[in-house]
Amino acid sequence: MKKTALSALIALVFLTGCATDIDRSSMTPEERFQYAMSLYNDESYLDAVSEFESILIQFPGSSIAPNAQFYLGMARFKRGEYLMGAYEFSKLINRMKTSDFIKDAQFMIADCYYELSPNYALDQKYSEKAIEEFQAFINFFPTDPKVEEAERKIAELNDKLAEKLFSNAETYENMGMLNAAIEYYGFVTEKYHDSQYSPRASYKKIVLLIERKRYKDALKETENFISRYKNDPNLGSVQKIRDDILKMPQFSAQN
Numbered sequence: 621m622k623k624t625a626l627s628a629l630i631a632l633v634f635l636t637g638c639a640t641d642i643d644r645s646s647m648t649p650e651e652r653f654q655y656a657m658s659l660y661n662d663e664s665y666l667d668a669v670s671e672f673e674s675i676l677i678q679f680p681g682s683s684i685a686p687n688a689q690f691y692l693g694m695a696r697f698k699r700g701e702y703l704m705g706a707y708e709f710s711k712l713i714n715r716m717k718t719s720d721f722i723k724d725a726q727f728m729i730a731d732c733y734y735e736l737s738p739n740y741a742l743d744q745k746y747s748e749k750a751i752e753e754f755q756a757f758i759n760f761f762p763t764d765p766k767v768e769e770a771e772r773k774i775a776e777l778n779d780k781l782a783e784k785l786f787s788n789a790e791t792y793e794n795m796g797m798l799n800a801a802i803e804y805y806g807f808v809t810e811k812y813h814d815s816q817y818s819p820r821a822s823y824k825k826i827v828l829l830i831e832r833k834r835y836k837d838a839l840k841e842t843e844n845f846i847s848r849y850k851n852d853p854n855l856g857s858v859q860k861i862r863d864d865i866l867k868m869p870q871f872s873a874q875n
Contacts, residue, residue, distance in 0.1 A: 649675065649682040656688065660695055668695040686712060686719035693728060697735075706732035723761050727770065730754040734773055740783040747777045775814070782812035786821055793828065802828050809844070819849040826861060839865045 644652060656671035672692035676685060693708035709725040709732070716722075730753035736746035754770040754777075761767070789804035805828070808821035822845045829838035842862035849855060865871060 644674075649679040649684050652679070653684040653688055657691065660691055660698075663698070665695045665699045669699070686716045686721055689716060690719070690721040690725060693725065697728060697732060700735075702732040702735045723757075723764060726753070726757045726760065727764075727766050730757055730770065730773075734777070737777060737780065740780045741787065744781055744784060747780055751777050778812050779815045779817065782808050782815035782817040782821075785811070786817040789821065789824070793824070798828050798832055802832070813848065819845070819852045819854065822849065823852075823854045823858065826858060830861065835865050835868060835871070839871070 642655075644655065647655065652671065652675050656668055656675060659665075659668040659671055669692060672688045672695060675682075675688040676692070679685060679688075689708065689712040693705045693712065696702075696705035696708055706729050709729045712719060712725045713722055713729075719725075730750050733746045733750035733753055737744070737750055738746070751774050754774050757764075757770050758767050785804055785808045789801045789808065792798075792804060793801035802825055805821040805825035808815070809818050809825070812818055822841060826838050826841045826845065829835075829841060839862060842858050842865070845852075845858045846855065846862065
């Protein structure tokens with residue numbers, strides 16, 4: 621009977637739009653949580669945040685506290701308050717270690733930072749943090765169905781980090797600072813060898829090494845390219861560069 625009355629009361633709220641007019645003082649923790657979830661499910665996220673926070677203050681040791689903590693983070697996330705969301709999910713992990721929401725909270729921390737990841741040209745601290753948190757999720761919960769999504773997002777973020785380094789390398793190249801460009805193309809291939817920018821960086825590094833007459837280094841890079849990027853469109857060109865280097869007197873004498 622009491623549950624039916626609560627449901628009717630919640631329905632009245634959404635008909636009148638006056639969530640603050642409800643007397644919640646006599647509600648049990650479970651009823652308060654049900655009410656807060658009704659706000660959340662109705663996408664009234666600001667009101668839901670207020671309710672979840674009140675539950676955690678008034679019923680900190682109740683069985684529904686971990687649920688309220690998790691959905692407080694989710695309501696923050698839905699509002700685009702990603703740093704606050706990550707903070708709330710972290711509180712759940714640190715303070716409610718036996719909660720069934722630990723796994724989901726870890727994933728959502730990573731997803732908060734993923735949403736904060738900006739265009740490649742900007743500071744990538746949130747991209748790096750998202751990768752760190754997704755990797756923690758994979759390490760702690762390797763059999764979870766969301767591991768595939770975490771791996772996909774890590775790859776996407778790594779591509780963004782690689783693009784930033786690649787862009788820096790191109791800038792140095794355009795400025796005529798070829799040694800710096802070579803170094804940055806090398807960073808791409810070393811740190812993000814699985815990214816789409818790695819073969820392009822390796823090829824451009826080879827070309828610049830030849831231009832700088834650093835043939836020994838160029839030969840080594842061609843061998844790396846050939847072993848790593850067997851299906852790349854530039855493979856034939858790199859093989860020819862390697863063959864031409866090996867025909868040079870200083871190399872042919874060694875064969």
